[in-house]
Amino acid sequence: MEQTPVLQIEELSGGYSLGKPVLHNINFDVKPGEMVGLIGLNGAGKSTTMKHILGLMTPHKGVVLVQGKTRDEAPQIYQSSLAFVPESPLLYEELTVREHLEFTARAYGVEPEAYRERSERLLDLFHMREKADSLSMHLSKGMKQKVMIMSAFVARPPLYVIDEPFLGLDPLGIRSLLDFMLEMKQSGASILLSSHILSTIENYCDRFIVLHRGAVVAQGTLGEIAQQANAPGASLENIFYALVKGGE
Numbered sequence: 001m002e003q004t005p006v007l008q009i010e011e012l013s014g015g016y017s018l019g020k021p022v023l024h025n026i027n028f029d030v031k032p033g034e035m036v037g038l039i040g041l042n043g044a045g046k047s048t049t050m051k052h053i054l055g056l057m058t059p060h061k062g063v064v065l066v067q068g069k070t071r072d073e074a075p076q077i078y079q080s081s082l083a084f085v086p087e088s089p090l091l092y093e094e095l096t097v098r099e100h101l102e103f104t105a106r107a108y109g110v111e112p113e114a115y116r117e118r119s120e121r122l123l124d125l126f127h128m129r130e131k132a133d134s135l136s137m138h139l140s141k142g143m144k145q146k147v148m149i150m151s152a153f154v155a156r157p158p159l160y161v162i163d164e165p166f167l168g169l170d171p172l173g174i175r176s177l178l179d180f181m182l183e184m185k186q187s188g189a190s191i192l193l194s195s196h197i198l199s200t201i202e203n204y205c206d207r208f209i210v211l212h213r214g215a216v217v218a219q220g221t222l223g224e225i226a227q228q229a230n231a232p233g234a235s236l237e238n239i240f241y242a243l244v245k246g247g248e
């Protein structure tokens with residue numbers, strides 16, 4: 001049976017000014033338990049797509065549905081159904097790591113018992129226990145990124161929107177993140193992940209959306225996009241190259 005998507009993007013055109021759209025007629029969805037990779041060159045429109053999903057930008061045309069509703073139809077359900085990990089960490093300098101986790105847990109209405117269990121596990125998993133009571137302004141770049149990631153995972157929403165999370169993480173952090181995303185996926189969560197590290201995401205994502213100059217030029221499983229690129233059996237990197245070369 002077809003599962004109802006957690007995220008549906010239908011005919012989305014949008015951007016920063018009405019006369020100059022950045023996204024052109026984008027269609028894709030993310031179903032429960034799926035990890036979908038959003039890939040594209042610098043400036044292809046990945047972050048802009050994510051900003052539309054988060055409701056930070058208004059579509060010029062088309063809709064974004066989370067759990068079947070637009071943000072205007074059900075703002076509270078929409079907002080509490082997703083967590084975002086931005087490309088660059090945005091933290092409150094004078095809050096500690098633990099305070100960030102508590103703050104997010106409260107905002108998402110996480111029960112205290114669940115919060116304790118989740119936060120303890122995340123502190124261990126991301127090797128941040130030693131820094132749990134440090135102010136965020138005293139953390140390294142990678143540690144700040146870890147706080148953003150841990151905050152999203154403490155909330156446990158049905159949909160994670162994750163923008164280039166690997167930059168700045170050490171190899172252990174990357175592995176912890178990938179393993180934890182797999183665990184969330186297995187428990188039914190949906191993940192939309194953008195990254196340029198194609199060799200890393202190739203084996204983790206169920207499907208890929210290839211954006212080029214603001215339009216979807218291919219989407220599907222690795223095998224499906226390989227067919228679309230006329231590159232059967234190729235690696236994600238070579239498929240991607242075949243899809244976007246020429247357009248440059």
Ligand SMILES: Nc1ncnc2c1ncn2[C@@H]1O[C@H](COP(=O)(O)OP(=O)(O)OP(=O)(O)O)[C@@H](O)[C@H]1O
Binds near residue numbers: 016022046047048049
């Ligand atoms: N705040 C902004 N105001 C106007 N134009 C913007 C703004 N942010 C991005 N753009 C433009 O929108 C287009 C898409 O940018 P976007 O940030 O979505 O790309 P991206 O795929 O996330 O790229 P990257 O891989 O570099 O993060 C680019 O042409 C960019 O110049």
